[in-house]
Amino acid sequence: MYQMGSLSLYRKSLFHISVLFLPCFIGVTYCLEFQGLPPLISPPLIPEILNFLDQRLALVYPIIQVFKNTITSDPFHITQTWVGPDICNYRGFYCTSPPDNNSAVALASIDFNGFQLSAPTLDGFIDQLPDLALFHANSNKFSGSISPKITKLPFLYELDISNNNFFGNFPMEIFRIPGLSFLDIRFNFFTGTVPPQVFSLRLDALFLNNNNFIQKLPENLGSTTALYLTLANNKFVGPIPRSIIKASATLKEVLFLNNLLTGCLPYELGFLRELVLFDAGNNLLTGPLPCSLGCLAKLEQLNLAGNLLYGQVPEVLCASGKLENLSLSSNYFTKLGPKCRKLMKKGVLDIKKNCINGLPGQRSVLECKAFSMHPRYCPYPASFNLIPCKVPSSSSHPRTGPKRNLVSYSALSRHAVDFQE
Numbered sequence: 545m546y547q548m549g550s551l552s553l554y555r556k557s558l559f560h561i562s563v564l565f566l567p568c569f570i571g572v573t574y575c576l577e578f579q580g581l582p583p584l585i586s587p588p589l590i591p592e593i594l595n596f597l598d599q600r601l602a603l604v605y606p607i608i609q610v611f612k613n614t615i616t617s618d619p620f621h622i623t624q625t626w627v628g629p630d631i632c633n634y635r636g637f638y639c640t641s642p643p644d645n646n647s648a649v650a651l652a653s654i655d656f657n658g659f660q661l662s663a664p665t666l667d668g669f670i671d672q673l674p675d676l677a678l679f680h681a682n683s684n685k686f687s688g689s690i691s692p693k694i695t696k697l698p699f700l701y702e703l704d705i706s707n708n709n710f711f712g713n714f715p716m717e718i719f720r721i722p723g724l725s726f727l728d729i730r731f732n733f734f735t736g737t738v739p740p741q742v743f744s745l746r747l748d749a750l751f752l753n754n755n756n757f758i759q760k761l762p763e764n765l766g767s768t769t770a771l772y773l774t775l776a777n778n779k780f781v782g783p784i785p786r787s788i789i790k791a792s793a794t795l796k797e798v799l800f801l802n803n804l805l806t807g808c809l810p811y812e813l814g815f816l817r818e819l820v821l822f823d824a825g826n827n828l829l830t831g832p833l834p835c836s837l838g839c840l841a842k843l844e845q846l847n848l849a850g851n852l853l854y855g856q857v858p859e860v861l862c863a864s865g866k867l868e869n870l871s872l873s874s875n876y877f878t879k880l881g882p883k884c885r886k887l888m889k890k891g892v893l894d895i896k897k898n899c900i901n902g903l904p905g906q907r908s909v910l911e912c913k914a915f916s917m918h919p920r921y922c923p924y925p926a927s928f929n930l931i932p933c934k935v936p937s938s939s940s941h942p943r944t945g946p947k948r949n950l951v952s953y954s955a956l957s958r959h960a961v962d963f964q965e
């Protein structure tokens with residue numbers, strides 16, 4: 545696919561963005577005034593004989609060549625194509641006219657996904673490409689730090705450095721990118737804490753999964769504007785903040801699975817009206833399920849397997865019309881009403897390894913007794929029975945079309961995230 549003409553591929557890229565990120569793209573990329581940037585580099589030694597399509601390409605030529613010389617491994621011989629003046633046909637490089645000049649041609653996008661290039665740093669490379677709007681480098685072996693000079697890139701809005709060898713603390717430099725709307729740093733070796741400001745950025749997608757972040761979930765988590773939020777496979781602790789309700793107009797997919805979250809599920813979850821996927825499996829969450837979850841009219845997948853949840857599975861949740869997968873196995877639920885039993889027979893509800901009398905595949909009486917001896921307490925106990933919506937009258941479960949490709953679940957593989965639905 546990388547052999548395709550650069551322009552058409554960039555348009556394809558624009559297309560997926562126009563579906564997903566249109567407001568941001570217009571707002572950030574095309575409405576930004578070009579601020580007459582000073583040259584980021586000292587005047588380079590551009591070979592006079594090379595005939596560049598545009599002066600802007602001549603300017604980035606030496607930057608690319610210097611970077612090329614730092615690459616220590618290139619198993620697919622990508623950099624062999626990085627020769628001569630035709631930068632727009634180098635593999636991984638895409639040009640289009642920049643927002644500030646319709647008749648110019650500029651290096652707008654870099655897509656190194658899957659190239660497996662090794663280089664000690666991207667410092668001095670992406671921060672020196674003034675027209676860059678997208679940088680995607682999934683599955684390479686880049687390391688080092690992100691240069692603070694990245695703030696000089698007025699058009700950059702997608703940064704994907706997933707599945708690389710970045711380590712150390714959260715890359716604070718990203719806070720200086722003025723128009724960032726897509727941040728993907730999953731599958732690296734970042735550790736320490738995620739600064740709470742991340743949840744105040746105007747992002748559409750935030751992928752932090754499969755790092756080594758160790759901290760309490762920040763209280764301002766709900767300030768996020770992201771549609772896709774993946775914090776899975778880290779060491780987040782503490783309860784899911786009630787502030788999550790603030791994201792009720794935007795949040796579509798949330799992955800908290802495989803962390804060390806504690807506490808009870810907040811009633812406020814039931815207000816996330818755009819929610820399609822919520823996965824907090826394999827944590828230490830406890831308490832009953834809030835009945836408010838039955839108000840999530842768009843919810844298709846709810847995974848809370850492998851926690852310490854108990855009580856009755858709310859009938860109102862099982863009646864929720866769009867549910868395709870309700871995974872509650874390996875908890876301590878004790879009661880299941882008729883609607884939930886129907887869902888179980890359909891294979892939508894998995895309630896194995898719980899404490900439900902008379903159902904096969906449950907925990908032993910001893911195990912259930914030991915669990916129930918342990919007193920547990922949730923704040924705002926009355927909130928668990930509240931249903932803050934008009935409940936649908938029947939549970940017809942219309943079979944929806946072909947299974948949709950959930951963006952967040954594709955973020956759990958090391959590959960580039962697939963936005964095509």
Ligand SMILES: *[C@@H]1O[C@H](CO)[C@@H](O)[C@H](O)[C@H]1NC(C)=O
Pocket residue numbers: 598599600645646647648649
């Ligand atoms: C726009 O780009 C063209 C082609 O590079 C250039 O000749 C022209 O001077 C630029 N216009 C402005 C206003 O910068």
Ligand SMILES: *[C@@H]1O[C@H](CO)[C@@H](O)[C@H](O)[C@H]1NC(C)=O
Pocket residue numbers: 823825847869870871
């Ligand atoms: C339902 O979701 C769980 C947890 O994500 C997954 O393991 C299981 O395979 C899913 N079941 C179906 C039928 O898709």
